[in-house]
Amino acid sequence: MNTLLEVKNLKVRYGNIEALHGISFDVKEGEIVTLIGANGAGKSTTLLSICRLPPPEAPRVIEGDILFKGQSILNLPPHKIVSDLNMALVPEGRRIFGNLTVEENLKLATYARTDGHEAIERDFERVFTLFARLAERKKQRSESLSGGEQQMLAVGRALMSKCSFIMLDEPSMGLAPLLMYDMFRTLKVLNAEGMTILLIEQNANLALRFAHRGYVLDTGEIVAQGTSEELLADPEVKKAYLGG
Amino acid sequence: MNALQFGSFYALIALGYTLVYGVLRLINFAHGDIFMVGAYIAYFVAVLLLGGEGMSGLGLSPGLTLAITVPATMILTSLVGVALERTMYRPLRRKGADRLYVVITALMAGLMLENGNLALLGASRKSFPELLQKVIWTFGSVSVTNLKVIVIVAALLVFVLLEFIVTKTKIGMAMRGISYDKFAIPLMGIPLDTIIVFTFILGSSMAGLAGILFAMSYPILEPYMGALIGWKAFIAAVVGGIGDIRGAIVGGFLLGFIEIGVVAVFPSTLRDLFAFSVLLGILWLKPTGLFGVAKTTKI
Ligand SMILES: Nc1ncnc2c1ncn2[C@@H]1O[C@H](COP(=O)(O)OP(=O)(O)OP(=O)(O)O)[C@@H](O)[C@H]1O
Numbered sequence: 209m210n211t212l213l214e215v216k217n218l219k220v221r222y223g224n225i226e227a228l229h230g231i232s233f234d235v236k237e238g239e240i241v242t243l244i245g246a247n248g249a250g251k252s253t254t255l256l257s258i259c260r261l262p263p264p265e266a267p268r269v270i271e272g273d274i275l276f277k278g279q280s281i282l283n284l285p286p287h288k289i290v291s292d293l294n295m296a297l298v299p300e301g302r303r304i305f306g307n308l309t310v311e312e313n314l315k316l317a318t319y320a321r322t323d324g325h326e327a328i329e330r331d332f333e334r335v336f337t338l339f340a341r342l343a344e345r346k347k348q349r350s351e352s353l354s355g356g357e358q359q360m361l362a363v364g365r366a367l368m369s370k371c372s373f374i375m376l377d378e379p380s381m382g383l384a385p386l387l388m389y390d391m392f393r394t395l396k397v398l399n400a401e402g403m404t405i406l407l408i409e410q411n412a413n414l415a416l417r418f419a420h421r422g423y424v425l426d427t428g429e430i431v432a433q434g435t436s437e438e439l440l441a442d443p444e445v446k447k448a449y450l451g452g
Numbered sequence: 453m454n455a456l457q458f459g460s461f462y463a464l465i466a467l468g469y470t471l472v473y474g475v476l477r478l479i480n481f482a483h484g485d486i487f488m489v490g491a492y493i494a495y496f497v498a499v500l501l502l503g504g505e506g507m508s509g510l511g512l513s514p515g516l517t518l519a520i521t522v523p524a525t526m527i528l529t530s531l532v533g534v535a536l537e538r539t540m541y542r543p544l545r546r547k548g549a550d551r552l553y554v555v556i557t558a559l560m561a562g563l564m565l566e567n568g569n570l571a572l573l574g575a576s577r578k579s580f581p582e583l584l585q586k587v588i589w590t591f592g593s594v595s596v597t598n599l600k601v602i603v604i605v606a607a608l609l610v611f612v613l614l615e616f617i618v619t620k621t622k623i624g625m626a627m628r629g630i631s632y633d634k635f636a637i638p639l640m641g642i643p644l645d646t647i648i649v650f651t652f653i654l655g656s657s658m659a660g661l662a663g664i665l666f667a668m669s670y671p672i673l674e675p676y677m678g679a680l681i682g683w684k685a686f687i688a689a690v691v692g693g694i695g696d697i698r699g700a701i702v703g704g705f706l707l708g709f710i711e712i713g714v715v716a717v718f719p720s721t722l723r724d725l726f727a728f729s730v731l732l733g734i735l736w737l738k739p740t741g742l743f744g745v746a747k748t749t750k751i
């Protein structure tokens with residue numbers, strides 16, 4: 209398998225505070241990789257550093273490199289990372305456009321696509337098949353969706369941008385168990401169709417059962433890594449993250 | 453008819469305030485002066501093409517001059533707006549400056565435009581050449597000039613066009629998206645700065661259009677002409693519900709009507725006092741403006 213994303217010795221800061229102290233990991237094409245860790249470990253920071261969103265919100269890369277298919281993307285403007293590399297980030301807190309309708313949110317995600325009207329229509333169909341509740345609420349202001357529906361919209365939006373690599377920051381947050389399993393089942397389907405996934409989760413148990421490989425992040429450093437089976441069996445990981 | 457004509461000027465300028473505010477939550481206090489610059493740009497383009505005022509010019513006919521001056525003014529004025537955004541607002545945005553500083557910067561930018569004009573051209577007033585043969589139409593007891601009709605039609609067309617752009621096109625959706633969550637825009641593969649620049653182009657070209665139409669209606673130009681009219685248009689935008697395009701149009705026309713109505717009954721020195729009292733009353737009853745909704749945006 210080819211390496212899609214490679215993060216090398218990445219150090220980032222918010223102002224003067226270092227949040228990541230040189231982390232390295234990689235994601236190969238077609239894989240599901242998960243990044244787990246406690247609150248404040250630096251999981252969201254890692255994803256934000258990859259997408260390099262505009263300041264002031266984004267962390268600043270001090271050292272190290274981020275490679276996509278072997279090319280450094282540190283000098284690429286954030287919108288190009290999405291449009292040219294077909295990456296998508298479903299950010300923490302979903303960040304949907306609450307003042308737009310469901311349909312407008314999805315349409316907006318196709319802004320940079322150049323593959324024509326028909327392909328976009330097909331993807332609309334697909335999103336509405338995967339998330340039937342969105343189809344019923346097309347014309348609704350997305351602010352008024354339930355938390356679970358907003359999460360679906362956030363993932364649907366990423367799909368509309370025609371990504372082949374999707375990064376998700378705690379997609380299970382605020383979802384009832386049933387909806388949560390639905391979401392993970394949908395992600396599995398997408399992965400089976402070739403989507404590469406980098407998943408961040410608080411719920412380490414769930415994440416490791418879902419992913420092929422994982423990394424454990426602790427206060428800005430990677431403290432363990434391996435296949436999901438290895439991590440699930442690791443006594444240290446068990447004790448700290450899996451509740452014994 | 454005068455009410456509609458004045459209302460049209462207020463509306464065209466108010467649209468620029470509302471667009472920029474709607475997208476960036478920035479009150480672009482320089483906008484009234486961009487209108488003034490628009491009028492001066494129109495003057496120089498017209499004189500250059502037509503000749504006169506001690507310049508030989510190209511000697512074009514008034515009709516052709518008008519046809520070129522309108523788009524040229526709109527384009528050049530929008531460049532002024534974009535220049536303000538690139539040199540003043542964008543660097544502050546990049547540094548995450550507090551909104552207060554950006555507003556103060558806008559205020560200073562406006563003063564710089566006024567005083568820059570004064571320094572460059574002196575205090576002498578410019579008189580705008582006549583580009584349009586005046587025609588008067590009479591319907592019963594009302595008579596209107598062709599220019600007034602053009603002004604009113606222009607304001608309405610601009611309104612329809614902007615409403616279409618903002619509600620129906622992807623770039624319009626992106627503009628609305630920015631107002632809700634700037635951060636998420638690049639995640640959609642959308643270049644944030646491009647959309648912001650587009651917003652300034654739209655707003656300033658409308659101010660340019662207002663500038664040339666105003667200069668044709670009241671052909672005396674002076675550097676401070678944008679100040680009072682800019683304030684009034686801003687207030688019209690707020691009363692209509694700032695950030696809302698319909699609000700800008702309604703607020704603009706409303707102000708036009710109130711002013712003319714007051715003058716019809718009272719001495720004209722009371723015009724502004726009465727007009728602003730009425731607007732204050734409206735805000736007192738509905739603090740978010742006529743079309744405004746209490747915003748829950750979180751930027
Ligand atoms: N905008 C910011 N400015 C300053 N410090 C920040 C900022 N965002 C995050 N941090 C700090 O960086 C560290 C890592 O935060 P991050 O959000 O990446 O954690 P996380 O692993 O995603 O946690 P959670 O599971 O709670 O979402 C924390 O110590 C946090 O306080």
Ligand SMILES: [Mg+2]
Pocket residue numbers: 251252253300377
């Ligand atoms: Mg987080």
